[in-house]
Amino acid sequence: MNKNLLVAALLLFLNVSLSLAQDAKKETIENIIQEAEKNSQLEKLAHELLDVVGPRLVGTPQMNNAHDWAVKKYQDWGITAEKEQWGKWKGWERGITHVDMISPRIQSLEARQLAWSPSTGKNGVTAEVIIIPEAADSSDFASKLQQVKGKFVMISMPQPTGRPDDNWEEWATPESFEKMKKDRDSLEKQWDARLEKTGLGYRDLPAALEKAGAAGIVTSRWSRGFGVNKVFSASTKKIPTIDVSLEDYGMLYRLAEYGDKPTIKVVAESKELGEVPTFNTIAKIEGTEKPEEYVILSAHFDSWDGATGATDNGTGTLVMMEALRILKKMYPNPKRTIMVGHWGSEEQGLNGSRAFVKDHPEIVENMQVLFNQDNGTGRVVNISGNGFLHAYDYLGEWLYEVPEAVTTHIETEFPGTPGRGGSDYASFVAAGAPAFNLSSLSWDYWNYTWHTNRDTYDKIVFDDVRNNVILTAILAYMASEDPERTSREKINLPVSRRSGEQMTWPEPRDAQRAGMLED
Incomplete structure (x- = not known):
């Protein structure tokens, strides 16, 4: 074959392949959006988790019931899931x-x-x-x-x-x-x-x-x-x-x-129940091309029990469960493994996620990205680069594929500085892994639902939660499909305005593995 014809044929093949890939991406994203909007399971999941299971205080039977419920729900969707023990806690059950x-x-x-x-x-x-x-x-x-x-x-x-x-x-x-x-x-x-x-x-x-x-x-x-x-x-x-x-x-x-x-x-x-095991719930869809690289969706599962923990962190939990359900249906063969971590005992010091980071260095080392959602029922309005120098290069590209109706609310801060606490993404940031918090707007979260007696189902704004499901599912899809590994290069941290001293990257910490138990 003539050399020029060969080059032309090759270019045509590449163009067709690129066009088909673009069409496939567009179709998958549209399917994700349609499933989230037309076949949402959020209200039913919220009822089952908040009304039936109820509050999820570490060390209580209700916390264990929540883990069992989540595992069964994932299995019903054809998704592998299991409880993973990371420690023990003082067992206690609220009564009348x-x-x-x-x-x-x-x-x-x-x-x-x-x-x-x-x-x-x-x-x-x-x-x-x-x-x-x-x-x-x-x-x-x-x-x-x-x-x-x-x-x-x-x-x-x-x-x-x-x-x-x-x-x-x-x-x-x-x-x-x-x-x-x-x-x-x-x-x-x-x-x-x-x-x-x-x-x-x-x-x-x-x-x-x-x-x-x-x-x-x-x-x-x-x-x-x-x-x-x-x-x-x-x-x-x-x-x-x-x-x-x-x-x-x-x-x-x-x-x-x-x-x-x-x-x-x-x-x-109330009843004291002695020493009880504590768990994380881990669910995953195995990757087909790069199964040992991970896209992690993250939300703490536990709550205080003054109410049912609807916005702290029922809504974050619902977002991650619904996103994985939709991905399993619309993207059943991801390139990378997509995992959800439902962490236990976040409220007592990020314990479940810290334990996971400590116990699974091979997963943390091979993380493509982690997205965490915690702070309330509102639509996501802020994402920080958490001090990763090149975070904009990949997050910006992935966000571009999210509908403008979703991203119009979001402000980004790149490269930002590393999160040091507040929610489970910080456990992974401390280990140098690219983890990002999907921060939502207030809805008077701090006064009315954060650790209060009014954090109940009726405070959920489902339109905002659906917004966050679409965002999370598309980001997970884009992260899985990206041909490149994400960069872990960190910024040179500035001098702290508060202390006047040179800032340092946070250090990883192990979990409290025996909570409230006498030595």
Whole structure:
């Protein structure tokens, strides 16, 4: 064959091949979008995870139920999945909690037992409620500790208003709003001084009151929104700790302050379950051309249990599950292995993901990329390059294939600086692997749903979650198809504006492998 004809034929073949590849890519992306929009499983998954399984506190049977549910769901979709043990934790199960004021009148209170709080038993504990004794200094406080014996002790500041600031700003006169804030600031300073004079830290104080014979601890951690409190864990080992709504806590405080001697009955039927295993759930679609290279979708599976953990991190979990379901259906033979990591015990220090990084160096070494989603129900609006010098080269190319209706909301920061905590992507960044957080807009996340008693199904904005599914699935597809490996070259970190010292790359840390267990 004539040399010129051979070159022409080769060029024609390459052009046809490129055109077919482009057509295939376009078709796959369109199929992903159509499946996400026309056949979404998000609402059903949310119901099963949040309404049926419920909150997912590490060490509880509900956390284990969640792992089993996810494994079964993936298997139903034809996706390989398994629970992978990484440690152990203090086992505990929440039971019925009921708190009633029985004097000076009868009223059921909005309250709940804190995580890992000791049980009261079925008969409950009935006692007078008092305010933590006021003292001149730590010695004086120690001398007054006998006052708490047999009493429920209130250790949180009473809030002067249950209205969030934006409500005040809308309706109050400017003078009234400023006066309220000034009075609140003054009260906070007085309360902080009162606690400081005990000579004890916030977590040491309940233990001291327990040792002095208190019947229980009463807290209220208002989250600056109507009807919403932060709900974390107890610091007591023998007596119950409860969190009470701002409204009911304020009533109890005023009754105690005015000398009306309020009495409450607390029934909190939790169970201690000894040592239990802790897991991650790992699901994957095996790669066909480069099975030992990995695209990882990441979301922590656990939650606090003041509510059902809908936006922290139910929504992130749903995004990754739905994205993998769609990829299995529309892209069943990926070039690289696409994996989902549902991490356990993120809330106590990124434990599940840190354990995975430590236990699977071969996967971390061969990661193409990791995408993590955590912070709430909103559509993704920010992606940082996390200090990887050439992150723009590949992320920019992949994002270009995402519909403009999705990317129009997204701001990027390249190259950025390495994330050091806050969510599980940081575990992989510390190991030098290209991991990125898909950060979403607020929807008042910090005040209303982050670790609160209002983080429930009804707070999910499914249009935004579907938006994030489309983004995640297309990014995973593009990362799998990319002929090039992603660069891990890091930037030269700048001097910290805060400390004035040279910044360094974060160091990998192992998980807490035996949580809340005595040595």
